[in-house]
Every structure is written in structure tokens, then in C-alpha cells.
Amino acid sequence: MTFTPLTAELVVAFEGIVGPAHVLTAARTEALVYEAYGRDHTEDFLFPPDVVLRPGTVEEVSAIMRLCHEHHIPITARGAGTGLSGAALPVHQGVLLSMERFNKILNIDEQSLQATVEPGVVTEAFQNAVQEVGLFYPPDPASKGSCFLGGNLSQSSGGPKAVKYGTTRDYVLNLEVVLPTGDVIWTGANTLKYATGYNLTQLMVGSEGTLGIITKAVFRLLPYPQHNILMLVPFRQEAQAAAAVSAVFRAGIIPSGMEFMEREAIAWSSDYLKIPLTLPDDITAHLLIELDGQDLDQLYKEAEKVYEVLETYDVGEILLADTAAQKDDLWRIRRNIGNSVRYNSVYKEEDTVVPRAELPTLLKGVKEIGARYGFKSVCYGHAGDGNLHVNIIRGDLSEEQWTTGLRAPISEIFALCVRLGGTISGEHGIGLVQKPYLHIALKEANLNLMRGIKQVFDPHGILNPGKIF
Amino acid sequence: MTFTPLTAELVVAFEGIVGPAHVLTAARTEALVYEAYGRDHTEDFLFPPDVVLRPGTVEEVSAIMRLCHEHHIPITARGAGTGLSGAALPVHQGVLLSMERFNKILNIDEQSLQATVEPGVVTEAFQNAVQEVGLFYPPDPASKGSCFLGGNLSQSSGGPKAVKYGTTRDYVLNLEVVLPTGDVIWTGANTLKYATGYNLTQLMVGSEGTLGIITKAVFRLLPYPQHNILMLVPFRQEAQAAAAVSAVFRAGIIPSGMEFMEREAIAWSSDYLKIPLTLPDDITAHLLIELDGQDLDQLYKEAEKVYEVLETYDVGEILLADTAAQKDDLWRIRRNIGNSVRYNSVYKEEDTVVPRAELPTLLKGVKEIGARYGFKSVCYGHAGDGNLHVNIIRGDLSEEQWTTGLRAPISEIFALCVRLGGTISGEHGIGLVQKPYLHIALKEANLNLMRGIKQVFDPHGILNPGKIF
Structure with a gap:
């Protein structure tokens, strides 16, 4: 694949589309700011683009795409840059299309349990917004506090709750997508069922920005589960921790979280966060098990069943998180393993x-x-x-x-x-x-x-x- | 699109591949038997194929495909012929590929909660087989007693339980597919999460036999829900029945069935089945609401919440199905609406x-x-x-x-x-x-x-x- 180098004329054309304030070049941007657009969370790669564009509307994305298509200019969409496979790195330079200004939740439909969002909305901000009206958007990558929904769609992101609730793929109903020709399409319909030709929505999910640029997404939502129980289960043998996982499901329980952590993963992360955690010498791994639902009595019954299953394994003392703060600490430890490893x-x-x-x-x-x-x-x-x-x-x-x-x-x-x-x-x-x-x-x-x-x-x-x- | 007419030589070649007993032509097959391959459940269409092939192995499908590809012969895959859009009708004649011999459940993995099946397995037979080991395959089209899993995959079939559990699309993990070239691929992996290139599995689902022939499928399974509650709710205004649907979800309940039936739908079907049903004159529509789960007490609590929601609407006397037989009757009425309409x-x-x-x-x-x-x-x-x-x-x-x-x-x-x-x-x-x-x-x-x-x-x-x- 050969591409055309970016010319000064094209930069001017881009300024005409998105406005000069949203066209960033290395020459006129603070080095650290510009460099950030050439990195993501993958190892220590750096691939600075020729130009960073920050469009604000679908019409602007369409005009940019048409121009890049016509002139054979590479165009790489970027969400929050929290990806771990280097998908947002502009390795062939050209245009880096930052979707950071697409940051609006356009609609939360409390009757149909759906929401329409732009791809630059932070995942956790979206979760919080729907929770305020009693609704639930489950996908929760470790980086949920900073990653964008558009990135989640592009990478088919999951997270701890996927075990019960599925991944981003399972919540998207419809996508507005700009094609290289500048054509703007909706891939499907705002419906829970869809059998109307090839499923372009599911094809877009996980396509890593190689097929089109997502400019809007419609997600389905669930009623928010009002209660949860969280337990940290220490194991003396890693293999037993891994084996206990299947046994819990076989007992008829589908946990809303079932996380495995090696001793060092949990040790590094709690050190990194300065959250004290007792870690007996003989413990080699942990499972972090969460149950959720609308009824606390029911959850305690399920927790008892989980205890019964775990008793058949060689486990240490199970920690049942009592307070919201304790739950929060345990989840922070789990979510910060990646950061703590990176820190080390x-x-x-x-x-x-x-x-x-x-x-x-x-x-x-x-x-x-x-x-x-x-x-x-x-x-x-x-x-x-x-x-x-x-x-x-x-x-x-x-x-x-x-x-x-x-x-x-x-x-x-x-x-x-x-x-x-x-x-x-x-x-x-x-x-x-x-x-x-x-x-x-x-x-x-x-x-x-x-x-x-x-x-x-x-x-x-x-x-x-x-x-x- | 122009196709080559089927020659006697090709019929001989097909006989060499699948054996003469599995090559059916109009000339040497009983008329009614042959005609059935030219029909499905869509209106009153009839499109007899040039030849019916009943392969038994993936190698046979591959050899047939290579031959059809080379000679430009149309090839239409057929499951049980219960489809309602005419997708299995060989409108351009050529080969009708009946998948009826692909009828084996190859594996039920009770540890990973997955099963590998051939596409000619009847949906309900598969449900029963996994239920025997405490597992659950939710998709349940109205024709579940006769339709094939392969047809369900091709049409992205749903059914009453889709409201809580999703459609066929949400259970398939991986597909073995024969391409026109004869190449045999697996579209994905036997995993709950998948972010490894474009999702060919989801692209195949709902593609109605136009992209490849499915020869194996891996489905995920759930623990079987041990209990359910079924209620039939009569409404005096159709619009109120439709409106009550959203209200139930807003109360935090996700029913495992939430079916709407106009007065005539339920009347025709109960007549057709000769199941007596009291239908007061002022009732214009019904909702059939099912709740399911592992704990009966919990279900009764949920049912109470549903009653509270319904009380705010103008409903008649709610029928709570007491026995398995009564539940079965209500579901049979719902499932046979299509048949009763067809009968009328x-x-x-x-x-x-x-x-x-x-x-x-x-x-x-x-x-x-x-x-x-x-x-x-x-x-x-x-x-x-x-x-x-x-x-x-x-x-x-x-x-x-x-x-x-x-x-x-x-x-x-x-x-x-x-x-x-x-x-x-x-x-x-x-x-x-x-x-x-x-x-x-x-x-x-x-x-x-x-x-x-x-x-x-x-x-x-x-x-x-x-x-x-």
C-alpha cells in the first residue's frame, strides 16, 4: 500500500473543514501534547501523525474522509488512547482523527431502555448517566474511567461484567458510520432483534477503525441491579482457583464478576495503590467473585451456594466485602493491576x-x-x-x-x-x-x-x- | 446472474459424491416427497429444484460446492423448511442442499457450558438434550419442534425467550463453514469473547445461506432455570397492553417471555387446538408474561411487582397458570397462532x-x-x-x-x-x-x-x- 504524503494544501483544506483550532501539527503544537496523539497504552510505542484533526460533527468527518479517500491519505481514528493492541497508533502517519469532541450523550430513552451516544463519551460517564435514571450499561473495561465508547466498539471491549452481561458487542444496536467515500450510513435499526440483511453493525464492532468511522451509537440498557455481594477468595494452588471457576457455574450461579489474580498481580496492585492487604505466605492466587441482582436475600442465598462450592477446594479465609468502601478498594486493586505492572x-x-x-x-x-x-x-x-x-x-x-x-x-x-x-x-x-x-x-x-x-x-x-x- | 443448466453428467458426479440414494430428482422420486423440497412455510410458494442432494459429511458438502462453483450451478441450503421469508426456496432451481442428515449433537461440554452440533439438529431436541444435564439453550422459535439449528442460524431466529436471553445470534460462538471454493473454515473460536479480526461468525448469522454452508456450530449454554411463573393478562384496550410492556421493564423486571396477542390471535389458536379458554366480550388483547429463575420465592416476589405494575392499567382477571399442563396449554396456544391463521x-x-x-x-x-x-x-x-x-x-x-x-x-x-x-x-x-x-x-x-x-x-x-x- 503506498500513500500520498500530506501537502500544505491539504492542511489548509482540513482547516477549512474543522477550523484552524482543530488542526494540530507538530510545528505549531506543544511537543508533549502532540506526542500524546502518537501513543496509546501499548508498550512504549510512539508514531506521531502528520496532522491531528479534531472534528466536531458528522459532516466534518464526512468531508475529511472524502478528501483522504480522493488523495490516498491514511486516516486513523483515535478514542482515548487506552488501547492495548496499538490499534490507535498512526503507523503510516497521515491524519490522526481524534474523536474527543464527539462527547455528547444525545438521548436516554427510559421507555425503550436505549441510549444514543457519540463515540467520544467516556464509558464510565455513560454508565453514571444511565444509572441516574435507574438503568445499567454493563461493559466495563479496566480503563472505564478514561476510555471512550467508540474505542470500546472498535476493539469489542469487555471487562469484568462480561461474564454475566456480555461485551460491548452485546449492547450495540445500531451505528452511524462514515465510509471512506464520505457516505454516512446507519448499520442497522434501534431494535433488539435484527434480521434485515447482513449484520453490518456486528461487522463494525471489533474492526478497529479499518472499515469506517463510527460517529453515533445506539446501545440497549438494562434495569440497574440494586444490590451486589463481593468476595475475595484466596487459594493455595493456582490450578484450584482456575478449576473452581467452572464449578460455580455448574452450581447454577452466573456471577457478575469472576476475576482471577495471581499472587503477584494482587500484591503489586495493592502496593501501587497503597491499600493494605493481608497476604498469607501460602496463598498463590485469588478469585474475586461478585454477585448482583435486584434482591439482597436472593443474593445471600446465591452466596451460600458459592461458599458450598468453594468449600470443596483448598481455600484460605474468604473476605466478604462489608462496605461500599471495601468493595471499591477490591475493585480498584483488580482494575489497577495493569497500571501497577506498567509502574514496575x-x-x-x-x-x-x-x-x-x-x-x-x-x-x-x-x-x-x-x-x-x-x-x-x-x-x-x-x-x-x-x-x-x-x-x-x-x-x-x-x-x-x-x-x-x-x-x-x-x-x-x-x-x-x-x-x-x-x-x-x-x-x-x-x-x-x-x-x-x-x-x-x-x-x-x-x-x-x-x-x-x-x-x-x-x-x-x-x-x-x-x-x- | 446467469447460471448453467444442470447436466446429466453433473448428476452422476453428485451421485459419486453423496451416493445415489441421496441424489433425488423429480423423475425418480415420489411427487409429494419431491415437491416438499420446493416448499417452505412461506405463503403457498412452490419452486422445485433440479436436484436434491442430502450430503452426510463436510467433505461431501465441500466437493459439491467445488463442483457447483466451477460449473456455475445455483445451490440453496435447506434446513427443516419452516422459514417464513422463503429463504430456503430454490427459486433459480439448481441444487437443493438438504442438511437433514447433519443431525448429530457432537458434544456437550458440561465444564465450559458449550455444545458442538450439526446444523440439522432440531432445535427442541437440542434443548432437551442439554436440559438433561441441567443446561439451557434459550432460543425457541415457534417452530422449535421441527425447525433446525442451521435454519435458526441462517435466519437469526428468535422466539419468546429472546426478550430476556437474546436470539440465536447471542448463543453461537463458532461456525464451521464451507465456502463456494470448497474451503472449510472455522469462523471464530470456542470462546465467550472474541476480538481477533472481523467477526465472520456474526456475519454468517442471518446471511440466509448466501455466503457459505454451515456444517457445524458451537453454542454457549446457561444453567437451566429451575422455576418459572406464567400469567395470562387480559386487556380491554390493545394500546394499554402494548404500553404495559415498557412499564414492567421500568420496574426492574426482565421477563423470560412477554408475548402480545390480539383477541383474534388467541381465539383462533385456542379454537384450532380445541383448548377451551374464557374470553370475555370486552377483552381485546392479552399479554402472556413468563418469569424464570433458580429460586421460586424470588419469582413470586417478582410476580408481585408485575401485578403492582399491571394494576395501574385497565386489565381483566389475570390467569396465573398453576400446573405444568396449564402452562403448556398457554404456550401451545401462543405457538400455534401461526398454524391457526394458516388453517383459516x-x-x-x-x-x-x-x-x-x-x-x-x-x-x-x-x-x-x-x-x-x-x-x-x-x-x-x-x-x-x-x-x-x-x-x-x-x-x-x-x-x-x-x-x-x-x-x-x-x-x-x-x-x-x-x-x-x-x-x-x-x-x-x-x-x-x-x-x-x-x-x-x-x-x-x-x-x-x-x-x-x-x-x-x-x-x-x-x-x-x-x-x-
């Missing part, structure tokens, strides 16, 4: 996912592969989904070991996932960093279909080039 | 869907349009989803009124759906009969994307030609 060391995060019951096998395999290749990993994640985040710590690895030496062991980990019926990304996407491994999960025939679809949407290949394949 | 008259069924709260407006609009154009309709459906089945009764309409005179009013009904944020099919698909109306729901830019995707999967256009667009 540069790391690579792998987003492995397997059928739930294969989690013990995957975990054992990851450790075995690490031992063989001499790297350390901190593992944690959404055990209820079989979604294990493997953080490979740079530690004392040499530059060569870090940049090329890890390819073989990462390939082995991914091959193990696929052998177990899983795949190489559950909720982070392929983006830049998993691209070299995609052939492990997908056959050439699959990739050819995807390339063909890409060609249909984006014949000049301008949308987020260099990603996925 | 030829009819056209429209599968309208709107945001839940727009249901009263849609219902009023349908009746107003019917009055203006002089046709009678029987309306019922999944009120919790905003999915209203409008059965237009042939009654005394002339041949011309029936075949061409209804296009204008049906177009008006669909345009109303779209204006209300809805679309022209919620769970039946576009197939043959809704094709002329697709432009009401979708812009040319949407249709062009779909045509492009079709071209990528099926460059010779052999798969189920004449459907969707």
Missing part, C-alpha cells in the same frame, strides 16, 4: 482466551513456556470468560530478547490457546502488536475473506493502515 | 420490529393502514422485543389485490417501522418475500456494502441466488 516494568500484555474449563491448562502452559524461555509473567483476568491477561515482564531481558526473542514463546502461548479451542485476543484486538501472530489463529481462507471485506469498505486502504492484517 | 386462510406474515416503547404506535398504524386499504390483520408477537408479527389475511381479497394490491400498504407499514427506529424483519429474515421492500430499510450505500461482501464470499453468485438483494 515495561511489559507486553497478551490477551489470551480459551473455553472456561481450559483455563487451568492454559495457565500451566504459560508458566511452563515462561520457565523454558526464561521470562517472568504476571497473570490475571476474567476467569469466568476464560480470558487470561498474560503480562510478560521486561525485567532484565536484553533489548534483543525483548524485541525479537519473545516471538517464539508468544507464538507457543497462542498456539496453545488455539489448540484448546481459544484464540489470540478476547477483548484487546489485533491492532499492531498481535498482527504477526494472526496466522496462528486464522487460516489463509479466513484472512482472504477479511481482506476482501476490507477492500469492499475501503478500496484505497486509507483507514488505519498497517493494522490487523 | 392463506396469509402473508410481516415480521415488523420497533423499539419496545413504539409498539402501541406501530399497532395503531397497522390497523389504520389496514382499514384504509381494506384488509384484515391478526397481530401478535414478542412485545418485549418490539417484534410484532402482522398476519395479513387473504380472506375475500381478489387475486390482484392479494398479489400486487398489498405492496402499497405493506410498504406503508414498513416505512412506519423505519420511521419509529425499527426495521422490516426482526427474526424471519428477508429471503424472497421481503426483498422488494429492503430499500425501505436500507440505503443504497448499505446495499452496496452487502453486495460487495456477497461478491467476496461467492464470486459466481451460486449460493441461494435471488435472495435478500
Whole structure:
């Protein structure tokens, strides 16, 4: 794919579309501010774009797209930059399209339990807004306090509540999308059921900005669950923690959270947050289990059943969070594992996912592969989904070991996932960093279909080039 | 699209692939048996194919596809033929690929709560098999006793439980698909989360056999809900029944069934089944409301809340089904509305869907349009989803009124759906009969994307030609 370099004339044309205040170039922008648009939360990559555009309306996005399409200029959409696969990095330079001004909740329909939002709304802000009217938007990535709904859609983001409630994919009903031609379409309808031709909505979700630019989204909502119970369960053997997960489901319980944390994950994060936590020497892993619902008595009954299941395993003293503050602390510890690992060391995060019951096998395999290749990993994640985040710590690895030496062991980990019926990304996407491994999960025939679809949407290949394949 | 006529040589080649016993032609098959392959449950259409093939393995499907692809022979996959949009009718003749021999449940994984099945398994047989080990597959189209899972996948089928549990789309994790080239792919992974390139699984669901032939499917399962409560609620005004639907959700309740039935729908069906039902003169519509869960006390609490909501409407005497037999009767009445309408008259069924709260407006609009154009309709459906089945009764309409005179009013009904944020099919698909109306729901830019995707999967256009667009 060859692209046309950005000319001064095009910059002027962009200024005419979005206004000069929303056209940022390296020459006239404070270095740190500009550099931030070339980074996301993936390792320590930096890819500054030729120009940053901050459109405010769908008409502006349409006009920008038409111009980039006509002139073969790469265009990479960016949400909040919290992604972990490098999908928002403008690796071929060109235009970085920051969606930060698309930050309005346009409508909350309390009768149909739906909301229409712009893609630059912060996930947690949206959750809070619907909660104020008694409604619930479940998807909650770890970065929910800063990530954008548009990014969540592009990466098919999940989070702890996915185990009971599903991921972003399961809440989107309809998307307004700008195509490279400048055409603006709605992908579906604002309905819970849809059987009207190919499902373009679901095709857009997880397409990482390579097929079109999302400018509005309609989400379905649920009644807000009024109560929850949270328990932290220490295990003396990691494999037992992983095995207990399936047993809880088999008892007829679907927890609203079922998180696995290795000893080091929880230790690093509580240290990082300065939240004191007693961690007996013989404890190697924890499950954080949340139950939610509309009726507290019912939840206590369910909690009793969970206790009964857990008693059949070798567990330490279970901590039942008593207060809102205690619950908040436990969830903060869980959510800040990534940050604490980042604080300790540069790391690579792998987003492995397997059928739930294969989690013990995957975990054992990851450790075995690490031992063989001499790297350390901190593992944690959404055990209820079989979604294990493997953080490979740079530690004392040499530059060569870090940049090329890890390819073989990462390939082995991914091959193990696929052998177990899983795949190489559950909720982070392929983006830049998993691209070299995609052939492990997908056959050439699959990739050819995807390339063909890409060609249909984006014949000049301008949308987020260099990603996925 | 021009196709090559089927030659005697190709029939011999097909015999070589599937064996002579599984190659049916009109000349050597009993007329009634052969004719059945040219019909489905859509109106009174008949499109006999050139040949019926009944493959038994994926290798056979692959060999058939390669041959059809090479020789430009149309190939239309058929499940149980219970579809309501004509999607299984071989309108361009060629090969009818009956999937009836793909009838095995290959695996039920009780640890990961997943099952692998062939597409010719009857939906209810699958539900019963997983229920035997305490598990639950919720999608339950009205025809669940005879329809195939493969057909459910192709049409994105729903059913009464979709309101709480979602449709077929929400349970499929991974599909084995044969492409026209004969290539066999898996579209995804056996995982609850998936962010590994474009979602081909979701693209296949609802594609009505136009992109590939499904030969295996992996579904996720839930713990089986041990208890349920069923109530039949009579209303004196249809609009109040439709309005009560939203109010129940706003009270924090998500019923596992929330069905709307016009007076005539329930009267015709109970007559048809000879199940006696008291129907006071002033009752114009009913809601059938089901609650389910693991705890009966909890369900009674929820039922009380539902009663409180309903008390604010003008309802008749609520029937709380006491016994399993009584519940079964009520569900049979609901499920047999379609059959009873068919028994009374030829009819056209429209599968309208709107945001839940727009249901009263849609219902009023349908009746107003019917009055203006002089046709009678029987309306019922999944009120919790905003999915209203409008059965237009042939009654005394002339041949011309029936075949061409209804296009204008049906177009008006669909345009109303779209204006209300809805679309022209919620769970039946576009197939043959809704094709002329697709432009009401979708812009040319949407249709062009779909045509492009079709071209990528099926460059010779052999798969189920004449459907969707």
C-alpha cells in the first residue's frame, strides 16, 4: 500500500473543514501534547501523525474522509488512547482523527431502555448517566474511567461484567458510520432483534477503525441491579482457583464478576495503590467473585451456594466485602493491576482466551513456556470468560530478547490457546502488536475473506493502515 | 446472474459424491416427497429444484460446492423448511442442499457450558438434550419442534425467550463453514469473547445461506432455570397492553417471555387446538408474561411487582397458570397462532420490529393502514422485543389485490417501522418475500456494502441466488 504524503494544501483544506483550532501539527503544537496523539497504552510505542484533526460533527468527518479517500491519505481514528493492541497508533502517519469532541450523550430513552451516544463519551460517564435514571450499561473495561465508547466498539471491549452481561458487542444496536467515500450510513435499526440483511453493525464492532468511522451509537440498557455481594477468595494452588471457576457455574450461579489474580498481580496492585492487604505466605492466587441482582436475600442465598462450592477446594479465609468502601478498594486493586505492572516494568500484555474449563491448562502452559524461555509473567483476568491477561515482564531481558526473542514463546502461548479451542485476543484486538501472530489463529481462507471485506469498505486502504492484517 | 443448466453428467458426479440414494430428482422420486423440497412455510410458494442432494459429511458438502462453483450451478441450503421469508426456496432451481442428515449433537461440554452440533439438529431436541444435564439453550422459535439449528442460524431466529436471553445470534460462538471454493473454515473460536479480526461468525448469522454452508456450530449454554411463573393478562384496550410492556421493564423486571396477542390471535389458536379458554366480550388483547429463575420465592416476589405494575392499567382477571399442563396449554396456544391463521386462510406474515416503547404506535398504524386499504390483520408477537408479527389475511381479497394490491400498504407499514427506529424483519429474515421492500430499510450505500461482501464470499453468485438483494 503506498500513500500520498500530506501537502500544505491539504492542511489548509482540513482547516477549512474543522477550523484552524482543530488542526494540530507538530510545528505549531506543544511537543508533549502532540506526542500524546502518537501513543496509546501499548508498550512504549510512539508514531506521531502528520496532522491531528479534531472534528466536531458528522459532516466534518464526512468531508475529511472524502478528501483522504480522493488523495490516498491514511486516516486513523483515535478514542482515548487506552488501547492495548496499538490499534490507535498512526503507523503510516497521515491524519490522526481524534474523536474527543464527539462527547455528547444525545438521548436516554427510559421507555425503550436505549441510549444514543457519540463515540467520544467516556464509558464510565455513560454508565453514571444511565444509572441516574435507574438503568445499567454493563461493559466495563479496566480503563472505564478514561476510555471512550467508540474505542470500546472498535476493539469489542469487555471487562469484568462480561461474564454475566456480555461485551460491548452485546449492547450495540445500531451505528452511524462514515465510509471512506464520505457516505454516512446507519448499520442497522434501534431494535433488539435484527434480521434485515447482513449484520453490518456486528461487522463494525471489533474492526478497529479499518472499515469506517463510527460517529453515533445506539446501545440497549438494562434495569440497574440494586444490590451486589463481593468476595475475595484466596487459594493455595493456582490450578484450584482456575478449576473452581467452572464449578460455580455448574452450581447454577452466573456471577457478575469472576476475576482471577495471581499472587503477584494482587500484591503489586495493592502496593501501587497503597491499600493494605493481608497476604498469607501460602496463598498463590485469588478469585474475586461478585454477585448482583435486584434482591439482597436472593443474593445471600446465591452466596451460600458459592461458599458450598468453594468449600470443596483448598481455600484460605474468604473476605466478604462489608462496605461500599471495601468493595471499591477490591475493585480498584483488580482494575489497577495493569497500571501497577506498567509502574514496575515495561511489559507486553497478551490477551489470551480459551473455553472456561481450559483455563487451568492454559495457565500451566504459560508458566511452563515462561520457565523454558526464561521470562517472568504476571497473570490475571476474567476467569469466568476464560480470558487470561498474560503480562510478560521486561525485567532484565536484553533489548534483543525483548524485541525479537519473545516471538517464539508468544507464538507457543497462542498456539496453545488455539489448540484448546481459544484464540489470540478476547477483548484487546489485533491492532499492531498481535498482527504477526494472526496466522496462528486464522487460516489463509479466513484472512482472504477479511481482506476482501476490507477492500469492499475501503478500496484505497486509507483507514488505519498497517493494522490487523 | 446467469447460471448453467444442470447436466446429466453433473448428476452422476453428485451421485459419486453423496451416493445415489441421496441424489433425488423429480423423475425418480415420489411427487409429494419431491415437491416438499420446493416448499417452505412461506405463503403457498412452490419452486422445485433440479436436484436434491442430502450430503452426510463436510467433505461431501465441500466437493459439491467445488463442483457447483466451477460449473456455475445455483445451490440453496435447506434446513427443516419452516422459514417464513422463503429463504430456503430454490427459486433459480439448481441444487437443493438438504442438511437433514447433519443431525448429530457432537458434544456437550458440561465444564465450559458449550455444545458442538450439526446444523440439522432440531432445535427442541437440542434443548432437551442439554436440559438433561441441567443446561439451557434459550432460543425457541415457534417452530422449535421441527425447525433446525442451521435454519435458526441462517435466519437469526428468535422466539419468546429472546426478550430476556437474546436470539440465536447471542448463543453461537463458532461456525464451521464451507465456502463456494470448497474451503472449510472455522469462523471464530470456542470462546465467550472474541476480538481477533472481523467477526465472520456474526456475519454468517442471518446471511440466509448466501455466503457459505454451515456444517457445524458451537453454542454457549446457561444453567437451566429451575422455576418459572406464567400469567395470562387480559386487556380491554390493545394500546394499554402494548404500553404495559415498557412499564414492567421500568420496574426492574426482565421477563423470560412477554408475548402480545390480539383477541383474534388467541381465539383462533385456542379454537384450532380445541383448548377451551374464557374470553370475555370486552377483552381485546392479552399479554402472556413468563418469569424464570433458580429460586421460586424470588419469582413470586417478582410476580408481585408485575401485578403492582399491571394494576395501574385497565386489565381483566389475570390467569396465573398453576400446573405444568396449564402452562403448556398457554404456550401451545401462543405457538400455534401461526398454524391457526394458516388453517383459516392463506396469509402473508410481516415480521415488523420497533423499539419496545413504539409498539402501541406501530399497532395503531397497522390497523389504520389496514382499514384504509381494506384488509384484515391478526397481530401478535414478542412485545418485549418490539417484534410484532402482522398476519395479513387473504380472506375475500381478489387475486390482484392479494398479489400486487398489498405492496402499497405493506410498504406503508414498513416505512412506519423505519420511521419509529425499527426495521422490516426482526427474526424471519428477508429471503424472497421481503426483498422488494429492503430499500425501505436500507440505503443504497448499505446495499452496496452487502453486495460487495456477497461478491467476496461467492464470486459466481451460486449460493441461494435471488435472495435478500
